Amino acid sequence: MEYRKHAGVEVSALGFGCMRFPTREDGSIDEAETFRMLDRAWARGVTYYDTAYPYHDGESERVVGRWLATKPREKVVLATKLPIHLVKEPSDVERIFQEQLDKLGTDYVDFYLLHAMGAERWEIAKKNDVLAIVSRLKAAGKIRKLGFSFHDEYPVFEEMANAFDWDFCQLQLNYMDVDDQAGLRGCELAAARGMTVSVMEPVKGGSLAAPPREIMDRYQALQPGWSAASWALRWVSELPGVAVVLSGMTTMAQVEDNLDTFDTLRPLTEDERAAVAKAAELYRARTVVPCTGCRYCMPCPMGVDIPGIFKIRNEGAVFDAPASAKGAYGRMAEQSRQTACVSCGRCASLCPQHISIPERLAEAHAYLTAE
């Protein structure tokens, strides 16, 4: 296992993401199998464990807490996150934090993050004095390092990064998501601000683990022993400022595979980097709508989430995953879907990519609702 400094703390370069534990038929965590997987990761050198208040409907923190009790606390680097959307008044912050400590069976958290930050949640944090409160918890020794995880556009990241002396941040990065959200620019700004980065969704939530044949053939010609997930993990682990790559592992086979990857980590060769670039190009060539998510078309007067729908449509085609795209569309609020569109055309007149938006929205809706 490779070890790196994350905000000055030595951590394993592979972190265990505690959001995708194996579950039983009723959706509850299969605790025995989860313990086996956590124990295996621990035995092979993983020291960083990343959970959050809402994971597995609040049960992830409890399971991690029970597992933590079986290990020397000071050797485990524990990360969890404040559910900012539940903060209605300043006193909620300490109340939630204490609830988390109780669930985790510990009296301190190593890495504490404001969870899934974006413009709206940043406003909640400012309104409720959250940074002053978590800073006090840090000064009292209950939090070792402070950071935030991020899911919005780069300008919001820039504002947040520059507004406080953060120790670290958590970004969604993988070889397909380089311009999305904070993206590679976010990595650069983090480094300039003295923050190290933990990476989430390095395998794009599993989408890069099962690539189309043409991509897999290229990979195997170069490294027959590497899984597609391994290629994605290796690529992201090399980005500047990345200290820990979090993987949400669901099976023991995935744990073993990812441990093998981090046991044999070395810089990618030029040919290997070219293979990843080609894979990204092939994935992108399958893109159906040339929307870049610039949001010039927004806000839609009818409330349609135009870039959101195109993103889901594209992911369905790029990853050959119509079922998961339909699921994502089904979970969108009714008023954000294409059915609210009145074809006024305002969006198309603003689109720098010259996309015929109302027509393409109709096509996306047909694909995303096809029986």
Ligand SMILES: NC(=O)c1ccc[n+]([C@@H]2O[C@H](COP(=O)([O-])OP(=O)(O)OC[C@H]3O[C@@H](n4cnc5c(N)ncnc54)[C@H](OP(=O)(O)O)[C@@H]3O)[C@@H](O)[C@H]2O)c1
């Ligand atoms: N703070 C936030 O806002 C936020 C958001 C997202 C994630 N996170 C954190 O970041 C962690 C990592 O994100 P993620 O779970 O989305 O990571 P990810 O590695 O992109 O996706 C995990 C999925 O990838 C697949 N996978 C992983 N290793 C594999 C292997 N060796 N072979 C085949 N498939 C493999 C599995 O998919 P299948 O199960 O489909 O096989 C697994 O469930 C999370 O667990 C969580 O702790 C935080």
